[in-house]
Amino acid sequence: MGISIIEKLFEEAKDALFLIEENKCIKQNKMAITLTKVYPFSLEKVLEIARGEGCRLHSTMEKCLDCEVKADWDQAAFPLILQSAQGQQEQFSGSYTEVGQQALLSIRRVAVQDRLQQVIQNKRLIEYVNQAHENERKALSQELHDGLAQSIYSLMLETRQLKWDEQAEGLEAKLQKIDEDFVALLGEVKQLAVDLRPTALDDLGLIPAIEALLHRLTETTGVVVHFIPILETKRFPESVETITYRVLQESVMNSVKHADVDELWVTLSEQESQLLLNVRDHGRGFDFEDVNGRSRGLGLLHMQERAESIGGHLAIQSQKAEGTTVTLRIPSQWEVIK
Template identity: 30%
Template sequence: MDLMNSKQHISSYIIDSQEEEIKRIALELHEGVGQNLYSILTGIQFVESSASEPQMKNHLREMSQLIEKTIQEIRLLSVELHPPTLTTLGLLPAMKSYIKLYTSTFGILVDIESFGEEKAIPERNSVAVFRVCQEALANIAKYADTSEVKMNFYWNEDELKITIHDFGKGFQPVDTTDPLPSSGLAAMRERMHLTGGECKISSKIGVGTSIEISLPL
């Protein structure tokens, strides 16, 4: 039992350390690199407005457009790494915000619904659930071959349940040595286990894959 507790403590420490580093990188991308690029963009636009030669003016405009696109990509990456709404507004708004980004990136529509009264969740647990949902959606984009996902939040007095079904091609559940997304699924289970919750995965060929996440409140 002591060995199991020790392993859980180490896993928890590693995950927490990773999340802190991810948060730092996301902040640096947004407030450091992003702001620097914005300053460069402003300078180029100023030079462009002063340029008289058409060829130079067009070249500067193309550079401005490229930098604008890069700034947008950095903002999206920053949100994907650590959405600011997760700590300011909570899990459900952060998930809805992420789904908009997910749909625009992969073209997969996610129908998300919430039932019951939303409750506050400690940030550590909120991050864990968000990462599990994020991993589930990433696996769907990689493996499911589908254009539709259904996600439901069920808020009860002492538990939050989230179900995700992808209506995709599914897979045959096998032992954990299977490379299909077993490492990702194992990480999802481990994250929920460390919160006192669970993550159950079921799949059937031609029907799709279902994931059920439960978190004590």
């Protein structure tokens, strides 16, 4: 008997097709054979992912913990990254359809248009980062001009006035006032230096730097911060410490500025080989659509960009009148610095 039209369509399909029965492949087409030769992979693992029983980010569902990937999973089109025998990685898209006791797994290479769209998105992200850095430079320039420069100019005028003042009356009080102004100016310089790069982060590490930041926040705003570090004090690579610190700094300042709270809860821990930062408040909360395009929306995007730059993941949950929780996860793809 000749080959039926359906069998011919199956065999000549441009996608790699796998006919599955009882968790085993009972038939595959030409593209599937070629795919498995170039990109050897575990069919069992791909089937777990296809059925939502596994996750791209975690090896078991116990580790997945209802993460965002699982919540948004779609069997009709799920992403895959396969690695060739030479170690080259390639993006694919899979689909999984069950019919009775059998199922059809389809895998196709991500279209050039999709990769081009990713390139465009990356370019836009780079443009945003550059603009964010430029905004930071402008803010620093404004701070130097309106703050330090004006204070120095004022002290300069006061000292010149003493030089030409022939009367000694009140000289001691004037000198005392100038001394106090110099102390205040020095404090401004130190605070500016801390904001640019906290010395505690370089000298002592992440936990002491966070403690110093939160202590200063409480002193200046009155907001009580409950910090619970659930890990031993140790050093991580500079990029991990810096980004964790900056995400925390942005998160707590957002809560202080917008959430109308008098208490915050911060935890830092290691779970499932991940560094986990959690910042929680019970304040006003917000709607993500309401902050798009505004300065706060840019702040959230900046935090997300920082996290993704080292392979981390930032999750923000917020509900009006219920509060906000910011969670940063950084996979342990680093060597702990002794």
